[in-house]
Amino acid sequence: MSRSLKQVAVLLVALLCLDPHGRVGSAPICTHGPSGCHVPSLADLFDRVIQHSARMHSLSNDLHSEFEQYFLPSKNHIGKIYRKCHTSNILTPNGKENAQKLAREELTEVILKLLMAWRDPLFQLHQSMAHQQDFNSFSSNKALEMGDMAHELRKGVEKVAEKMRVLGMLGNSVTGLSAAEAMLPISDSGEAMSDYELLYCFRRDSNKVQNYLKILKCRIVPEHDC
Amino acid sequence: MWRDAKQALALMLLLSWVSHSMSFSPAGRPRLTTCRSPEKETFTCWWKPGSTGGLPTSYHLYYRKESSLEVFECPDYHKAGNNSCYFDKRHTSIWIIYNITVVASNALGKAYSESVEIDVMDIVQPHPPENVNVTFTQNANSPYFLVRWRPPRDADTRSGWVTIKYEVRLKIENSRDEEDWESYSAGKQLEFSIYSPQPGANYAVQVRCKLDQGLWSEWSPSAFIQIPDNISDTQNAVMIISVTLTVIIFMLTAGVLTVKMKPVKHFLLPPVPEPKISGLDTQLLKSGKSEEIFSALITPGYPQIAQSPDHQVEYLVVYDYDEEMDFNDKAHLENQKGENCLTDNARKVSQNSIQITLNSSQDLNTTLSEHVHAGTVSNQLSGTSSVLGEPQQQLHLYCNGTPVKAQDQNTHMSSGSQFEQGTINPAGLTGYVEVDKQKRDQKPPVEEDYSMVSEVISDNILVLQDSIPVQVHKEVKCDKTSIKAEEMGGGFEPLEYLETLTTFSSGS
Numbered sequence: 001m002s003r004s005l006k007q008v009a010v011l012l013v014a015l016l017c018l019d020p021h022g023r024v025g026s027a028p029i030c031t032h033g034p035s036g037c038h039v040p041s042l043a044d045l046f047d048r049v050i051q052h053s054a055r056m057h058s059l060s061n062d063l064h065s066e067f068e069q070y071f072l073p074s075k076n077h078i079g080k081i082y083r084k085c086h087t088s089n090i091l092t093p094n095g096k097e098n099a100q101k102l103a104r105e106e107l108t109e110v111i112l113k114l115l116m117a118w119r120d121p122l123f124q125l126h127q128s129m130a131h132q133q134d135f136n137s138f139s140s141n142k143a144l145e146m147g148d149m150a151h152e153l154r155k156g157v158e159k160v161a162e163k164m165r166v167l168g169m170l171g172n173s174v175t176g177l178s179a180a181e182a183m184l185p186i187s188d189s190g191e192a193m194s195d196y197e198l199l200y201c202f203r204r205d206s207n208k209v210q211n212y213l214k215i216l217k218c219r220i221v222p223e224h225d226c
Numbered sequence: 227m228w229r230d231a232k233q234a235l236a237l238m239l240l241l242s243w244v245s246h247s248m249s250f251s252p253a254g255r256p257r258l259t260t261c262r263s264p265e266k267e268t269f270t271c272w273w274k275p276g277s278t279g280g281l282p283t284s285y286h287l288y289y290r291k292e293s294s295l296e297v298f299e300c301p302d303y304h305k306a307g308n309n310s311c312y313f314d315k316r317h318t319s320i321w322i323i324y325n326i327t328v329v330a331s332n333a334l335g336k337a338y339s340e341s342v343e344i345d346v347m348d349i350v351q352p353h354p355p356e357n358v359n360v361t362f363t364q365n366a367n368s369p370y371f372l373v374r375w376r377p378p379r380d381a382d383t384r385s386g387w388v389t390i391k392y393e394v395r396l397k398i399e400n401s402r403d404e405e406d407w408e409s410y411s412a413g414k415q416l417e418f419s420i421y422s423p424q425p426g427a428n429y430a431v432q433v434r435c436k437l438d439q440g441l442w443s444e445w446s447p448s449a450f451i452q453i454p455d456n457i458s459d460t461q462n463a464v465m466i467i468s469v470t471l472t473v474i475i476f477m478l479t480a481g482v483l484t485v486k487m488k489p490v491k492h493f494l495l496p497p498v499p500e501p502k503i504s505g506l507d508t509q510l511l512k513s514g515k516s517e518e519i520f521s522a523l524i525t526p527g528y529p530q531i532a533q534s535p536d537h538q539v540e541y542l543v544v545y546d547y548d549e550e551m552d553f554n555d556k557a558h559l560e561n562q563k564g565e566n567c568l569t570d571n572a573r574k575v576s577q578n579s580i581q582i583t584l585n586s587s588q589d590l591n592t593t594l595s596e597h598v599h600a601g602t603v604s605n606q607l608s609g610t611s612s613v614l615g616e617p618q619q620q621l622h623l624y625c626n627g628t629p630v631k632a633q634d635q636n637t638h639m640s641s642g643s644q645f646e647q648g649t650i651n652p653a654g655l656t657g658y659v660e661v662d663k664q665k666r667d668q669k670p671p672v673e674e675d676y677s678m679v680s681e682v683i684s685d686n687i688l689v690l691q692d693s694i695p696v697q698v699h700k701e702v703k704c705d706k707t708s709i710k711a712e713e714m715g716g717g718f719e720p721l722e723y724l725e726t727l728t729t730f731s732s733g734s
Contacts, residue, residue: 054438061439084293094319096267096387204321207347210438211387218386225414226386 042163043224046217049156053213056149057206063142064199071196085201086193087117092208099215105171108161111212114205115154122147125198132195146202153209169220251279252335256328258342263350265380266320266388266437269313270306273328273339281332287311292323320346350440353378355392355433360451362423370421371451375433377416378443388437394418399428399450407432426455 040048090113093099099107126143164170193201218226254276263269275285287300300311324346328339355375362371373394381388392412412418412433423429430448483490 058439092321094321095315096382096385097315099387100385204345204347208321214386214389216386218384225389226384 042160042167043217043221045156045160045163046213046221047225049153049160050210050213050217052149052153052156053206053210056146056153057203057210059142059146059149060199060203060206063139063146064203066139067196067199085197085204086121087114087201087205090114090117093212096215099212100219104164104169104216104219107212107216108157108164108170111157111209111216112154112161114209115150115157118150118202118205119147119154121193121198122150122202125195125202128195150206157213164220250281250334251277253277253279253281253283253330253332253337255337256285256330256339258326258328258339261326261342261344261349263318263346264352264378265382266346266350266440267315267380267382268318269344269346269349270310271313271326271342271344272306272310275309276330276337279332279334281334283330283332285309286329286331288327288329290325291319292325318346322346350388350437352381352390352435352437352440352443354443354446355435356446358431358433358446358449360429360431360449362451362453364454368421369423369425369453370419371423371429371453372417372419373431373433373449374417375446378435381435381437390414390435390437392416392418392433392435393442394431394433395445396420396429396431398424399430423453425453428452 090110092110092114093102093107102110122143126140126147129140129143130137161170256273256275258271258273261269261271271287273285273287275283287303288297289300290297298317301314301317302312303310305312322345323343325341325343327341330337330339355378357376358373359375360371360373363369373396375392377383377390381390383390391414393409394412395407395409397406397408410418410420429451431451432445432448434443434445436442
C-alpha cells in the first residue's frame with residue numbers, strides 16, 4: 001500500500017517538473033513541508049569542506065605511514081624523497097604569513113588547482129596499488145576512497161567559491177581551472193613517480209589544502225571557531 | 227750536531243708526551259637530537275655534542291632547503307639555549323624538506339654530524355595549555371567540578387592556521403600509580419566538567435593539547451582540588467536517622483540482655499550437661515597426688531581391683547568392631563615389648579572410642595552408651611571442673627606387664643595437654659579382657675569362668691561377678707609403631723597403659 005503511494009508521489013513530482021510553464025532551474029526537492037529546505041550557509045559549507053579535507057589528509061597520512069612501515073623500514077629520515085612533486089609547479093604559500101598575504105581569489109584558486117592536479121594521479125595510484133599483491137585490499141580501498149574524497153572535495157570547494165561569488169565576496173578573477181587539468185604526474189626526469197613518492201606528495205598537498213581552507217574560512221566567516 | 231739532534235728528539239718526545247698525557251684530540255662527532263615547532267611557524271633544533279677532545283670546541287649548524295644547493299647557517303644560536311638553533315618565521319618554510327648538519331670544530335679538527343631531513347609539518351608539538359584551574363560546584367543533586375584552561379601562548383587559532391584539540395586527565399591524589407589517570411577528550415573547548423566526583427577525595431587534573439595531526443604536548447602542571455566530604459542534605463538526614471535508630475535498638479538490646487541475662491543466656495545457649503565422675507576431683511589431679519585421687523575414686527563398697535599378682539585378674543577382651551586393629555593385631559601388639567607406646571590412639575581409634583582427654587570435655591556418655599551401656603562413665607579430666615562421679619575409674623598404666631607409677635599417670639592426666647603427649651587416652655573400646663595373664667590368650671576366656679558371668683551387657687562386655695565384681699578392664703595397648711613418642715615430652719616410658727572402665731553393675 002505504502003509502495004503504491006510512493007510511486008504516486010514520484011509521478012506527481014515528475015509531472016511538476018515537466019510543467020509546461022517552463023520552470024527552469026534546479027530547486028531542491030523539499031519534502032519537509034512549509035518550513036522549506038535548509039539551505040546551508042557559507043559558514044556551514046566551509047565547515048563541511050574543512051572536515052572533508054581533514055578526513056582526506058588523515059587518510060593520506062595513514063596510507064603513507066603504512067607504506068613507510070612495511071616497505072621502507074630502514075629509511076627513517078635519511079633518503080627521504082627529494083624528487084619534486086608534480087605539483088611543485090603550482091606556486092603555493094609556504095607559511096602562514098604568505099598564505100594570509102594572498103588574496104581570497106588567489107587562495108581559492110590555489111586550492112582548486114591543487115585538487116584538480118590530483119584527480120588523475122590518485123586514480124592511477126589506486127590502480128597500481130590494486131594490482132600489486134604487496135598491498136592488501138584494505139590499502140587499495142583506502143587509495144580509492146582517497147581519490148573519491150579528493151574529487152568530492154573539489155566539487156565542494158567549487159560550490160563554496162560559487163557561493164562566495166554570489167555573495168559578492170569573490171571577484172570574477174577565479175579562472176584557470178581548465179589549465180590545471182592537463183597536469184600529469186611526471187617528475188623532472190620524465191619518469192612516472194612511484195607509489196611512495198605519490199603518497200608522500202599527496203600527503204603534503206592535502207595538508208596544504210586543509211590549512212588554506214581554514215585560513216580562508218577564518219578570513220571570510222570568522223564567527224565561530226576562529 | 228748530535229747534541230742538536232738529541233735536543234730535537236728530546237723536545238719532540240717531550241711534546242708528544244705532553245700532548246699524550248693531556249690527551250688532546252680532535253672534536254668528537256655531535257648528534258642532532260630533536261627538532262620541534264611549537265606553532266607551525268618557527269622551529270628549533272637541538273644537538274648533543276660529542277667529546278670535546280679537551281680543547282675548546284665550537285659548533286655550527288648548516289642547512290639546505292629542498293632541491294636547492296645553497297647552504298645556509300643557523301640564524302640564531304642563542305634564543306633556545308645551549309646547543310640549539312632557532313629558526314624564526316622568516317627562515318621557516320613549511321612543506322619543504324630541510325637538510326640539517328651540525329659541525330663541531332676545535333683546534334685539532336672538525337667533525338660532522340649525521341644529516342637530518344625534516345619537514346616542519348611533521349615536527350609540530352605545542353606547549354602545554356596554560357592556567358589550568360579547577361573549581362568545585364555543589365549542584366543540587368549532581369555535584370561536579372569544572373576544569374578550565376587557556377590555549378598555549380603562541381598557537382594561532384584566530385587566523386585558523388592551527389586547530390587545537392585538548393585532552394584532560396585526572397586521578398585521585400592518594401595513589402602514586404601512574405595508571406590511575408583517567409583521560410577524557412575535550413575536543414576544541416576550553417573547559418570540561420567532571421560529574422559525580424568522590425566526596426572527600428583530592429583530585430589532580432592535567433591538560434594537554436595537540437595541533438591538527440601533530441604530536442601531543444607535555445601534560446600541564448597538575449591542578450588540585452579537594453572535594454568536600456558533605457553529602458546532600460536529604461541523604462544526610464536519612465543517614466542521621468538510621469544511625470540514631472540503630473543506636474537506640476542496640477542500647478535496648480543491651481539493656482534487655484543485662485536485665486535478663488540468665489534466661490536469655492539459657493535460651494540462646496542451653497547449657498550442656500557435663501559428665502561427672504563422682505569422686506574424681508580435678509583439683510586433686512592438678513595437685514598431683516595420686517593416692518588422694520585414687521582414694522577419692524574409690525568409694526566404700528566399690529569393688530577394687532586387687533593388685534596382687536596371685537589374684538588372677540581376669541580380663542575380658544572387649545572389641546569394638548569398628549576398630550581398625552583386629553583381634554590378632556592386638557594380640558601381636560600386646561606381645562610386643564614396645565618402648566614407645568605412646569598413645570596416639572586417637573588416630574587409630576574410631577569415633578566410637580571412649581576418650582579420656584584431658585583437654586576436652588567430651589560427653590562420653592554418648593560414646594560409651596553405644597557400646598557399653600554403662601552408667602554414666604564420664605571421663606572428664608578436663609581442667610575445668612567436673613569431678614569424676616560414679617562410676618569411678620581406675621586407671622592403671624601398664625606397659626609390658628609392669629605397673630607404671632601413678633606419678634606418671636598423674637602428670638599425664640593433669641597436664642591438660644594434648645593427648646599426643648601421652649594423656650590417658652583410652653584407645654577406645656578396644657579394651658580387652660584377658661583370661662589369663664600368663665596365657666595372654668586373646669580368646670575370650672570365659673569358657674573356664676563363665677559361671678562368674680553375671681551379666682552380659684553386650685557382645686563385648688561380660689560382667690563378672692563374685693570376687694571380681696563388675697569390672698570391665700579395658701586395656702589399651704599402644705601401637706608399637708606410633709612414633710609419637712618422640713613428640714611427647716620426656717618421661718613417657720612406659721607407654722602402654724591400661725584404662726580401666728568400671729561400670730555399674732546395675733547398668734546404665
